[in-house]
Amino acid sequence: MASEAQRSDTAEPRRGRPRSEASHQAVLDATTRLLRVSSYEELTVEAIASEAGVSKQTIYRWWKSKAAVVLEVMLTGNAEIELVPMPSTGDLRADCLTWIRGMLVEAFRDTHVGMARSLVVAGLQGDPGTERLLQQASMWDHGLLAERLREAERAGELREGVDIAAAASAIGDPLIFRMLTGSAPSLSWSESLVDVVVTGLMRPGAGSSIN
Incomplete structure (x- = not known):
């Protein structure tokens, strides 16, 4: 067979x-x-x-x-997969930290590690249709993380000209890589990731704090 x-x-x-x-x-x-x-x-x-x-x-x-x-x-984005909710408290850094803390609990379950690995497998298939999708779409163009960043952008908190998909990727891609290796990062690693990325995104004077 x-x-x-x-x-x-x-x-x-x-x-x-x-x-x-x-x-x-x-x-x-x-x-x-x-x-x-x-x-x-x-x-x-x-x-x-x-x-x-x-x-x-x-x-x-x-x-x-x-x-x-x-x-x-x-x-x-036709069928988005959101593992944890994203809060909106008015403090972007704190909201991203809450989100990433939730991801440390939820995303590193065995079933979700397998899901992350499936994305890599799909990308390696070599099918022309697959290649077109990879070229045309970005998984970070949509979803709760990107929407929270756009909310901050609309509120004037971000530097002018920030690429939202790139910003979401800067937070999300390291998590995906750690999922692929099956190694959950520590909370301090996650806090540092959020601090570095969000600090780089914020307009001078638009401060927020990690709680």
Whole structure:
């Protein structure tokens, strides 16, 4: 019996009937739910199809592999995955610290470490569609962290011309790297990360404090 990888290699994605947007969204939502409770290695196209209420053939018609589905979920924002809430107290540094403290508890669970690793696997697939998504999308353009930074920008707290996606990446990417290695950072490391990044973002005179 052919393996999933072999089947996906011979699949013909994005051919045949135009895809139903409702089914497309159902697949993204189903993948999001499954990644919250299982690792990337445990995730299968069969499970995604069953959860979404579509056939495997429907998924393979639109995506070359399960990795391509996961990548779209992670990068497009069609099905955002938020592990912890982001407070909005008026103190950007304190809010980011509260968020990162929550991430230290939630993001380093085994299931979420597997989810972070799945993003790397998806990026290494070499599929042209995957490469286009990586070039066109940024996972830090959206989400709670980026929105909190935009709120601070609207309030005039940030230096002029700050790239919000780059700022969110400066906080989030180190966490993803530590997730990939399976090594949870210490609280003092996290406090230093927030302090360095937020201090660099703040407009002179727009002070806040770590609580």
